[in-house]
Amino acid sequence: MLEIYNTLTKKKEEFKPIKNKSVSFYQCGPTVYWVQHLGNMRAMVLADLIYRSLAYLGYEVKLARNYTDVGHLTSDADSGKDKMEITAKKEKLTPEAIAKKYIKIFKSDVKDLNCLKPKYQPRATVYIKPMAKMMQTLLDKGFAYATDLAIYFDISKAKDYTKLSGQDLSKNISEAGQGEVSDNGKKNPTDFAVWFFKAGVHQNALQTWNIKFKLPTGEVINQAGFPGWHLECSAMNQALFGPTIDIHMGGIEHVPVHHTNEIAQSEAASGVKFVNYWLHNEHLTVDGAKMSKSGGTAYSLTDLKAKGFEPLVLRYFFLQAHYRSQQNFTFKALEGSRVALNNLRNQILSLRAKIPTLRSGQAPQSHGKINEEFKNKFISAIADDFNISQSLALVWGVLKSDLTDQEKLVTILDFDKVLGLGLSKIKAEKIPKEIKKLAEERVIGRQNKDWQKSDKLRDKINNLGYLIEDTSCGYIIKKK
Numbered sequence: 001m002l003e004i005y006n007t008l009t010k011k012k013e014e015f016k017p018i019k020n021k022s023v024s025f026y027q028c029g030p031t032v033y034w035v036q037h038l039g040n041m042r043a044m045v046l047a048d049l050i051y052r053s054l055a056y057l058g059y060e061v062k063l064a065r066n067y068t069d070v071g072h073l074t075s076d077a078d079s080g081k082d083k084m085e086i087t088a089k090k091e092k093l094t095p096e097a098i099a100k101k102y103i104k105i106f107k108s109d110v111k112d113l114n115c116l117k118p119k120y121q122p123r124a125t126v127y128i129k130p131m132a133k134m135m136q137t138l139l140d141k142g143f144a145y146a147t148d149l150a151i152y153f154d155i156s157k158a159k160d161y162t163k164l165s166g167q168d169l170s171k172n173i174s175e176a177g178q179g180e181v182s183d184n185g186k187k188n189p190t191d192f193a194v195w196f197f198k199a200g201v202h203q204n205a206l207q208t209w210n211i212k213f214k215l216p217t218g219e220v221i222n223q224a225g226f227p228g229w230h231l232e233c234s235a236m237n238q239a240l241f242g243p244t245i246d247i248h249m250g251g252i253e254h255v256p257v258h259h260t261n262e263i264a265q266s267e268a269a270s271g272v273k274f275v276n277y278w279l280h281n282e283h284l285t286v287d288g289a290k291m292s293k294s295g296g297t298a299y300s301l302t303d304l305k306a307k308g309f310e311p312l313v314l315r316y317f318f319l320q321a322h323y324r325s326q327q328n329f330t331f332k333a334l335e336g337s338r339v340a341l342n343n344l345r346n347q348i349l350s351l352r353a354k355i356p357t358l359r360s361g362q363a364p365q366s367h368g369k370i371n372e373e374f375k376n377k378f379i380s381a382i383a384d385d386f387n388i389s390q391s392l393a394l395v396w397g398v399l400k401s402d403l404t405d406q407e408k409l410v411t412i413l414d415f416d417k418v419l420g421l422g423l424s425k426i427k428a429e430k431i432p433k434e435i436k437k438l439a440e441e442r443v444i445g446r447q448n449k450d451w452q453k454s455d456k457l458r459d460k461i462n463n464l465g466y467l468i469e470d471t472s473c474g475y476i477i478k479k480k
């Protein structure tokens with residue numbers, strides 16, 4: 001039985017998909033106006049681990065992760081300017097070119113981190129029609145109203161507006177009504193914009209659409225504008241999956257504004273429950289503090305590569321903390337992950353080398369059996385609200401166990417379907433001829449019981465940066 005912690009009910013619940021074994025899963029994707037930092041990358045890997053876990057448990061998962069390429073203002077609420085347009089001006093490119101540039105980098109980064117490709121990767125600007133349709137429904141049903149600057153959602157009409165966050169609206173957490181845009185036409189200070197008109201602070205907006213809206217009074221508004229960020233996710237969910245979805249995931253910071261607003265408008269438009277299970281991932285800190293661009297700690301994957309870390313080392317690092325826990329990034333901890341991953345790879349290579357049938361390139365899965373006892377423990381770990389760090393610990397448990405080499409290998413490669421460390425694809429390092437020659441000389445020395453010569457050759461191999469290990473099937477050479 002799979003149990004998932006649901007932010008909406010604040011408890012672990014048995015997972016019951018709407019349609020038998022099929023799961024609709026939406027993750028709020030990046031706003032593509034800059035290179036995503038490690039915190040964003042952590043969120044992507046965490047969703048990938050949940051996606052893979054669900055698939056491992058036998059579900060057919062339809063994952064959607066969007067690209068926000070319009071309408072996300074510098075504040076998560078309604079103030080400030082569109083992030084895409086600010087970058088467009090800075091880089092002297094069109095918003096479309098900015099989106100193209102940063103989507104490309106993002107796709108390459110998540111691929112490097114071995115995240116599986118979502119079934120859907122919708123771009124907000126391609127879904128303007130469904131957004132307009134949802135907005136018209138909100139106007140027709142009396143949940144939305146227009147001012148000179150925007151169309152707002154009237155939160156006083158929403159059924160239990162704060163049910164996800166439990167926030168106290170008198171503290172004005174959603175920030176609406178504050179900042180650069182304050183609109184006197186608003187009915188409630190916390191009403192949020194569903195659509196912005198090309199007016200006021202947005203009069204020079206570069207990405208706008210002419211949509212006709214009919215107000216309940218019969219009046220027709222025909223003015224250029226662009227969607228609010230919250231509406232985008234609601235409309236894309238509706239268009240891809242229908243009114244109710246199984247899982248919606250996003251960062252913990254989205255609870256009080258973005259996701260609260262998504263629920264309000266989706267449920268107002270459809271009249272039914274929007275999301276059955278809300279999942280929220282915690283933040284990544286750097287050196288114990290919030291990541292900061294100005295402080296130079298908002299590292300990207302490219303920064304890590306430049307420092308000599310391969311992306312899968314970062315993935316290994318992310319495997320070590322639960323998605324609902326904060327994780328602290330330090331280069332020392334990343335170095336620890338590098339050592340651990342190298343160690344794991346070397347052990348996999350040793351196991352492979354000890355199993356002669358695998359040398360001919362046959363698939364390891366077809367040999368030997370997955371150990372049931374470990375597999376059951378592994379399933380229990382991931383079925384307990386996706387406890388990935390515990391499932392990773394089981395990999396080391398398998399290696400230390402008294403299972404046969406073959407069992408160890410096939411069991412770990414099976415677990416790697418969830419962990420995604422690419423362990424079935426690792427290649428033995430090419431050993432230079434010179435080293436191989438020394439190793440062969442050492443074999444002859446050992447056959448002649450010339451231990452002194454054998455030890456000397458071992459030292460020589462060591463000094464050249466390689467390790468030699470003797471096994472029952474012969475020797476194994478590894479790079480130090």
Ligand SMILES: [Zn+2]
Pocket residue numbers: 027028029233250258
């Ligand atoms: Zn979203």
